[in-house]
Amino acid sequence: MLPSENRLRRREDFATAVRRGRRAGRPSLVVHLRSGATDPHAPGESAPPTRAGFVVSKAVGGAVVRNQVKRRLRHLMRERLAALPPGSLVVVRALPGAGDADPAQLARDLDAALQRLLGGGAR
Known part of the structure; x- marks a missing residue:
């Protein structure tokens, strides 16, 4: 399980990662x-934590399979x-083969x- 501070929850954060970030695809x-690096913070503050989110659609499988894939990821x-x-x-997006x-x-x-x-x- 990911710690709470490392979870991506807001729709805007997902959109930022997908639209403005780099992408790498694999078979699954x-x-x-x-x-x-573009997120400056004050010299006395610690850097914000890395946050991760997951997208697992119904194309991957039924609810049991989707939840299993999310847990593994x-x-x-x-x-x-x-x-x-x-x-x-x-943002990790599972493809149907996952x-x-x-x-x-x-x-x-x-x-x-x-x-x-x-x-x-x-590439």
């Missing part, structure tokens, strides 16, 4: 990242939050997408 998911993102710039907004993917495949796709977004991979 698409990751949108809006880097926190939340667990995977929790382990990867420290690698992202402070103040970043991340319902059939095993957790290891979701982890590989998420890692590959994040690596590409953070500058580690070519």
